[in-house]
Amino acid sequence: MVDLTIVARLVIEGEEPEVRKLVQQAVTEGVTPDKVLSEGLIAGMNVVGERMKKHEMFIPEVIRSAKAMNAAMDFLKPLLETEEVNLGPKLVLGTVKGDLHDIGKNLVGMMLKGAGFQVVDLGIGVPAERFVQAVVEQEATVLGMSALLTTTMPEMGNTIEALKAAGIREKVRVIIGGAPVSSEYANKIGADGYARDAARAVDKMRGLIQ
Amino acid sequence: MYGVVPLKGRVIEVLSRDEILQIHQAALEVLKDTGVKIQHEEALDIFKRAGAEVEQTKQIAHIPSQLVEFAINHAPRFITVCGRNPKYDLKSGTGAVHFTSGHGATFVIDFDTGERRPATKKDLENVVRLHDALEHTHLIYPEIYPQDVPTQALDRRISQALLCNTEKPVVATAYDGKAARDFLRMATAIAGGEEALRRRPMFTVSIGVISPLLFERDRVDVLLEICRSGHPFQVYNIPSAGGTSPATVAGTLVMTVAELLAGLVLTQLVRPGVPVRLMAYPSIIDQKYGCFTFACPEKVLMAGAMAQMFRYYGLPHAVHGATTRANVLDAQAGYETGIFDMFTALSGSEWIIEGTSSALEDTVLSVYEQAVIGNEICDMVYRILRGIEVNPETLAVDVIREIGPGGEFLTHPHTFEHFKLENWDAKLSNRMARDEWVESGAPDIGAKARDEVKRILATHHPKPLDADVQRKLQQIVEEAEG
Numbered sequence: 001m002v003d004l005t006i007v008a009r010l011v012i013e014g015e016e017p018e019v020r021k022l023v024q025q026a027v028t029e030g031v032t033p034d035k036v037l038s039e040g041l042i043a044g045m046n047v048v049g050e051r052m053k054k055h056e057m058f059i060p061e062v063i064r065s066a067k068a069m070n071a072a073m074d075f076l077k078p079l080l081e082t083e084e085v086n087l088g089p090k091l092v093l094g095t096v097k098g099d100l101h102d103i104g105k106n107l108v109g110m111m112l113k114g115a116g117f118q119v120v121d122l123g124i125g126v127p128a129e130r131f132v133q134a135v136v137e138q139e140a141t142v143l144g145m146s147a148l149l150t151t152t153m154p155e156m157g158n159t160i161e162a163l164k165a166a167g168i169r170e171k172v173r174v175i176i177g178g179a180p181v182s183s184e185y186a187n188k189i190g191a192d193g194y195a196r197d198a199a200r201a202v203d204k205m206r207g208l209i210q
Numbered sequence: 211m212y213g214v215v216p217l218k219g220r221v222i223e224v225l226s227r228d229e230i231l232q233i234h235q236a237a238l239e240v241l242k243d244t245g246v247k248i249q250h251e252e253a254l255d256i257f258k259r260a261g262a263e264v265e266q267t268k269q270i271a272h273i274p275s276q277l278v279e280f281a282i283n284h285a286p287r288f289i290t291v292c293g294r295n296p297k298y299d300l301k302s303g304t305g306a307v308h309f310t311s312g313h314g315a316t317f318v319i320d321f322d323t324g325e326r327r328p329a330t331k332k333d334l335e336n337v338v339r340l341h342d343a344l345e346h347t348h349l350i351y352p353e354i355y356p357q358d359v360p361t362q363a364l365d366r367r368i369s370q371a372l373l374c375n376t377e378k379p380v381v382a383t384a385y386d387g388k389a390a391r392d393f394l395r396m397a398t399a400i401a402g403g404e405e406a407l408r409r410r411p412m413f414t415v416s417i418g419v420i421s422p423l424l425f426e427r428d429r430v431d432v433l434l435e436i437c438r439s440g441h442p443f444q445v446y447n448i449p450s451a452g453g454t455s456p457a458t459v460a461g462t463l464v465m466t467v468a469e470l471l472a473g474l475v476l477t478q479l480v481r482p483g484v485p486v487r488l489m490a491y492p493s494i495i496d497q498k499y500g501c502f503t504f505a506c507p508e509k510v511l512m513a514g515a516m517a518q519m520f521r522y523y524g525l526p527h528a529v530h531g532a533t534t535r536a537n538v539l540d541a542q543a544g545y546e547t548g549i550f551d552m553f554t555a556l557s558g559s560e561w562i563i564e565g566t567s568s569a570l571e572d573t574v575l576s577v578y579e580q581a582v583i584g585n586e587i588c589d590m591v592y593r594i595l596r597g598i599e600v601n602p603e604t605l606a607v608d609v610i611r612e613i614g615p616g617g618e619f620l621t622h623p624h625t626f627e628h629f630k631l632e633n634w635d636a637k638l639s640n641r642m643a644r645d646e647w648v649e650s651g652a653p654d655i656g657a658k659a660r661d662e663v664k665r666i667l668a669t670h671h672p673k674p675l676d677a678d679v680q681r682k683l684q685q686i687v688e689e690a691e692g
Contacts, residue, residue, distance in 0.1 A: 014626075060626040067621075103618045182645070196645060 002026035004040040011044025012051075014064030016071050023072040033079040037116065041069050041076075045114030052111075052199040059107070062198075066110035073113065087118050089209050091142040092134045094122035096155035101148035101178075104198070108144060108177060111198040112205065117142075128155065128162035135163070135172050142205055145191075147178040156181075157189035173208040177201060213306030213348065214595040221558030224514040230522050233460065233515075237467035238275045245272035246423045246472040250430035256479050271472075278471050281478040282523050289442055289485040289526040291349065292410040294400065295377035295673070299410075300348055300561075302487070302526040307555045307595060309531065309588045310381075311341045312567025313351040315576035321663065328357035329576060334371045336667060337568055340581050342376035343670040346588035347566045347581075350380045354576050363690035365389045369396055370683050373413070377672045380413045381444065387431030390415060392686050394439055399682040400675065407441070414442045414487065419469040421449035425476075433473070437480040444528075445473030446489035450502050453495040459508055463515050466492045474525070489528040489563060490516040504533035504564075504572050505546045513550075514557035521558070528561035529554055532584055536570050539577055539656045543570055547580075548587050555591045579659035582666075586638040593634040604628070638662060 002025050010019045019041075026036050048065045051057040057065075080087055091112060095105050102124045109119045120138050122130060135143055143163075147153045156176050163169040175193040176186050186194035193208055195201035225233070247269050248254050257271040258264040260280075264271050288303035300308060318329045321336075334354040341347040352368040359367045365385050372380040373396060384390040393415055394407075401407035415436045417429040436443045447469045449455035455465040470488045477486045492512045493504045513529035520527035531554040532547035547567075554562045564573070565588055568581035609624045619625050638658050640647060647653075653661075675683070 058629065059620065060629050063621050064626055100616075103620050106618075106621070196643065 001029055002031065004031070004036065004043070007036070007040030008044035008047065011041055011065055011068050011072075012047050014061060014068050016064075016068040019068040019072045020075060023075060027076075027079065033076050033083060034085045037073075037076055037080065041072055042114070042116045045069055045111070048114065049111060049199040049202050052197075063107070063110065066114050069114045070110070088116040089142060089205075090118040090120065090138055090140045091144055091205065092120045092122060092131065092138055092140040093144040093146075094126035094131060094134075095124040095146045095148075096152050096159065097125055097127040098155060099147050099149055099152035100124045101146070104148070104178065105144075105146035107198040108146070108195075108201045111202050112144075115202045115206070117205065128159040131159045132162050132166045132168070135168060136166070140172060141209055142173045142175060144201070144205075145174070145176050147176075147181065150180045153178070153180055153185070156191065160190050173205075175201065175204055175208060212300075213304065213308045214592045215305040216307055216556055216558050216595040217597040219305060221517075222514060222553070222556045223518055224511055224557065225518050230518055233463050233467060233519065234522070236464040237471060238278060240423075240464060240468040241273040241278065241472060242275065243272070244423065245270040246419075246425060246469070248425040248430060248476075249427040250425065253425070253430045253434065253476060256476065260479050273472055273475055277475050277479075281471070281475040282525070284478045284482040285474060285525060286483060286485045287524050287526070289487050290411070291379040291414055291442055292412055293376075293378045294373075294412070294675075296410075298348070298378040300379055302560045305558070307559065307592075308348040308561050309346050309551070309565025309584075310349040310528070310561055310563050311337075311347050311351050311581070312353045312533075312564045312569040312573055312576075314573050315354050315569045316357060317571070317574055318354065318576045319578075321578050326575065329354045330358045331356040331367065331371060333576065334368065335375050337576060337578065337581065338372055338375040339670060339672065340568070340578060340663065340666055341566065342378055342672045343666045344566055344581060344585040346585050346592070348378065349561060350376050350378050351563070352381075352383060353568060353581075360691050362692065363389075363687055366392055366396075366687045366690045369393055369413070370687050373397075373400060373683065374675055374680065375672060381416050382413055384415050384417070384432045384436075386428040387435045389690070390432040390435035392690060394436070394441065395686055396683055397441070399679050399686075411442045411485075414444050416444035416446060416489070417473075419445065419447040419473055421447055421454035421469060422465060423469060423472070425472070430476075433476060434480055437477045437484045437486075440481060440484055442485040442487070443477055444487045444489055445470055445477070446491055446528075447473075448491040448493065451492070451494040451508065452497060453502065455492065459512060459515075462492050462494075463512060463519070466490050466512070466516060467519055485526070487526040487528060487561070488520060489561075490520075491530045491563070492516070493530070502572070503535050504530060505535035505550075507549075509533075510550050510553040510557075513554045513559065517554070517557045517559040520560075526560065528563050529557075529559040531555070531559075531562035531565045532567060532587065533564050533573060534570055535572050537575070539570070539579060539583075539659075543580065544583070544655070547584060551584070551587050552591050552594070555588075555595055578663045579656055582638065582659040582662045583655060586636075589637065590634060590639075599631075 145156045174191045176191045183194040193204045195204040262271045290301045292299045318333045337353045369382040397412040449465045451462040455462040493509045532551040534543045534546040536543035566584035568576045
């Protein structure tokens with residue numbers, strides 16, 4: 001019988017082939033996919049997130065862990081879907097219009113997937129109307145926006161205004177991040193939260209949807 | 211890896227080949243014409259028998275260049291000093307740069323109260339234990355001279371504290387011939403016999419030449435005792451430009467070289483082949499404040515020049531690195547120690563004295579936190595010395611092609627494979643963004659170093675000496691205290 005704590009440890013160590021192998025084996029042995037997900041993969045990524053916050057893990061190591069998790073998810077996801085298991089809260093993510101910076105945003109996406117979120121990544125240079133459209137179509141509960149430039153920051157406020165105009169502002173929690181952004185700025189433009197790094201983004205989103 | 215060869219052997223040279231030869235010739239001229247004063251009849255006789263012209267009443271020995279040549283030819287090219295733990299053994303002649311603790315503080319900032327007070331034996335023990343834990347302290351000097359123990363056996367007390375609180379190699383100071391014999395007894399007790407001590411020389415004894423050109427009687431006694439035993443020895447000097455040596459940097463270099471070579475000649479006449487390390491501390495008098503200081507750019511220029519002179523002679527050596535005139539842990543303490551460690555390391559000296567020292571106030575005041583900061587400086591210096599790895603894998607043309615314009619390298623396996631070796635890992639220096647730093651209590655470098663000192667002193671305990679060896683050391687100290 002596969003020990004799911006070993007799966008968690010291998011996620012922390014970023015050992016992609018071993019994680020995949022053990023996850024497949026666990027499912028073959030009859031462990032339910034959602035149990036493998038929560039007690040193996042997410043449990044491992046939770047530790048990664050904590051260590052990242054304390055700077056006990058380096059970013060490339062965190063990424064390796066997230067890659068190991070995502071590879072195992074590719075295998076698990078169809079099984080979870082057929083069993084109609086709750087796939088977790090859905091988040092629409094993107095870098096705002098005029099801004100092409102996506103390294104930090106991608107890291108946020110990886111960590112959120114690792115934490116059990118469904119992430120719909122719209123990519124870079126996303127205009128307000130596309131964010132609104134995606135929130136509606138995906139029935140997302142959270143919208144995450146990123147900006148690196150002080151010149152593109154105002155697009156975050158514009159998107160929030162567009163959500164209001166579409167009448168869906170109350171349906172979605174909005175969280176923002178990026179180098180020039182702060183919690184004060186989040187308050188100013190009427191966002192629900194701000195996180196300064198990917199690990200804290202996970203904490204913040206978990207807090208927001210409770 | 212212990213120590214790093216600077217930039218794959220490319221070091222900063224402050225002197226041209228011609229200038230090295232000019233300084234060498236000038237030093238030979240000083241040794242022959244002016245000579246050195248030796249307040250020791252037996253040593254004068256040794257010089258006389260070897261062919262030096264001796265002015266008996268003035269106690270001056272005029273040392274001819276043949277004797278200098280003889281000494282340079284007989285002194286070993288390499289020296290090894292051993293720690294109690296063999297993993298800390300230090301070899302010279304590898305081209306690697308090493309850092310040592312500081313030497314001689316008589317005051318401390320009390321770690322608990324913050325008060326400036328005379329240093330105690332407990333402070334010495336704490337600082338030695340701190341250096342035992344610090345990665346980049348490779349050799350430990352008596353960084354503190356305690357003021358709360360009887361002066362007649364201070365040197366034995368210091369050695370006892372060194373030997374009991376570190377497994378790394380140590381350097382002792384002996385005030386007279388009897389102290390030198392006591393040190394050999396201590397080292398023999400720890401090594402487990404004379405033969406064992408010969409195989410693994412536990413510590414170096416060091417004496418200073420008094421500038422200008424004076425060998426004081428008790429110090430010569432120490433030299434004779436230690437060199438006759440064949441134990442590794444160190445001769446150092448501290449000429450100060452404009453005070454005890456010429457105001458010119460070049461003239462002070464001539465003095466530095468002449469004095470150390472005179473010491474070397476005596477060691478090799480006493481016992482040809484005895485391992486000796488020469489240590490140069492030349493510095494200046496600040497003519498505005500009328501004080502001696504190590505914290506000056508001329509000092510590191512001279513350190514770089516002396517490293518070149520020693521390489522020219524092919525002799526084991528040490529020069530002076532980080533020191534600061536700052537009275538508190540401030541930016542001056544940071545820039546002076548940082549610049550001096552960096553420059554002396556780039557000049558390729560084998561051993562850099564004071565590299566990780568806890569001392570401020572030009573070595574007078576020990577502040578524990580400064581040792582931890584010094585260790586961080588040396589850590590950064592070593593990264594610079596390691597230089598740049600250039601090969602097809604690190605040139606990464608394939609990775610650049612794969613990622614292409616507009617992509618990112620953060621998530622590529624090449625980054626995971628290389629970042630740890632390429633990137634310096636800041637252990638103490640701030641890398642937090644402001645809001646996280648504020649949340650963590652907004653610590654400055656002093657506060658962070660303080661936490662690290664606390665951690666080390668609470669958790670780090672070098673292997674104790676066997677109880678009977680400790681008793682033996684205590685007995686030697688008590689005999690000397692009478």
